[in-house]
Amino acid sequence: MNPESPAPLIFDAHLDLAMNALEWNRDLTRPLAEIRATEQGKTDKPDRGNGTVSLPEMRRGGISLCVATQIARTEHNAYSPVFGWRSPAQAWAQTQGQLAWYRAMEETGEMVNIRDAAGLAAHLALWQSAANATPASPLPVGYILSLEGADSLLTLNHLERAWTNGLRAVGPAHYGPGIYANGTDATGGFNPRGRDLLREMGRLGIILDVTHLCDDCFWEALDLFAGPLWASHQNCRALVPHHRQFSDEQLRALIARGAVIGTALDAWMLVPGWIRGRTTPESAALKLDHVVNHIDHVCQLAGNALHAGFGSDLDGAFGREQTPQGLDTIADLAKIPALLAQRGYSPADLAAISHQNFLGFLQRAWSAK
DSSP states (O other), X not given: OOTTSOOSOOEEEEEOHHHHHHTSOOOTTSXXXXXXXXXXXXXXXXXXXXXXXXXXXXXXXXXXXXXXXXXXXXXXXXXXXXXXXXXXXXXXXXXXXXXXXXXXXXXXXXXXXXXXXXXXXXHHHHHTOGGGXXXXXXXXXXXXXXXXXXXXXXXXXXXXXXXXXXXXXXXXXXXXXXXXXXXXXXXXXXXXXXHHHHHHHHHHTOEEEOTTOOHHHHHHHHHHOOSOEEBSSOOXXXXXXXXXXXXXXXXXXXXXXXXXXXXXXXGGGTXXXXXXXTOOTXXXXXXXXXXXXXXXXXXXXXXXXSSEEXXXXXXXXXXXXXXXXXXXXXXXXXXXXXXXXXXXXXXXXHHIIIIIHHHHHHHHHHHHO
C-alpha cells in the first residue's frame, strides 16, 4: 500500500482549507514539513510554523471526507477579535476567491466536491479500493462546501447562486453580531433578514450549522428551521464553562432533532482556564483524552454513540501551539478511536463516531430533498 492509500475512514466536519490557502498562503498540496519550513521566522499569524493540515496528511490519516468552509465575516460595531472585512461586498468577493481555490483543487485531482447522495456514494466507493491510488495519482479528498457566517451573502439570490455552486451547509453567524444572526459573544435573536435566510435555506435544502449561534439564536433557530441541522465543531459547556460551547440542554435538543455534533480540537474549547498566548498544551496537561471527554459527554447524553463525530477545526487560526499533546498533524485524528476503545466503546461505536454518523446524516438529508 503506498503512503497515500486510505487508512480507516474519518470524516472531519469542519476545516478552513481555503482560508489557509489564501489568507495564510499555504500550498496545502505540499508535504506539511515543507509548509512549516516556509513559515519559519514569520510572525504575521500566531500559528506560523505550527500548521497541522495538508492534503497529504489528510490522506495519510484516512480523512477522505470533510466539510470545508468558505469564511469571510464583516466587521460590526468595532467588534474584531476575529478579522472581518469592511463590507459585505468585500466578504462576498473573498468567498468567491475561496471557491476558485476549491475549483482549482478539483481540476488538479486533489479534491472533489460532494453535492448529493450519488456523489457521496461514488466517492466512498473510490476510497474503499486502495488500488485506485498511486504515488503519482493520489485519491482525491472529498469535501462538502459550507459557509461559516452568512455576512458575505449580499442577498438571498446570492444564497441560491452559492447553492448552485455547491454550497450545502450554512452557519448564519460567526463571532459577534452579524448581518443575519448573532454569534459567539453576542446576544439576541434573528432579525427579519435572518428569518428570511432560514426560510430560503429550508427551501433549497441547505443544512443549518448551529455552531457559533448565540444562545438566543440557537433556540430560535430550532423553532424556525424544520430542515436538517448539525453542529459541525462544537464542544460541551459542562466541561468548559463558556457560551461558545453548548449546554447539556442544547445538546439534548440537537440529539432530539437527529443532529450530529463534531468535537473541535481548539485547546481553549477542551479545557477550562486556557489563556490564549500564555497557556500551553504542556502547562495545561492537555492531551487527546480531553477530546475523548467531550465525545463521551455527548454520547452519555444521547445514551448511544449515534450523535458524536469529529469537527476538528484544525488550523482554524491556530496550530500545534493550541492543540492537544499527541497531535502533530491532522493524521493523528486516527489515534482517537483507540482512546475511545479503552473506555469501552465497541468497534461499531468507533465506526459511527469516526465517519458513519455524519455520512448517515448526509444520506438522510439529501435523500429527503
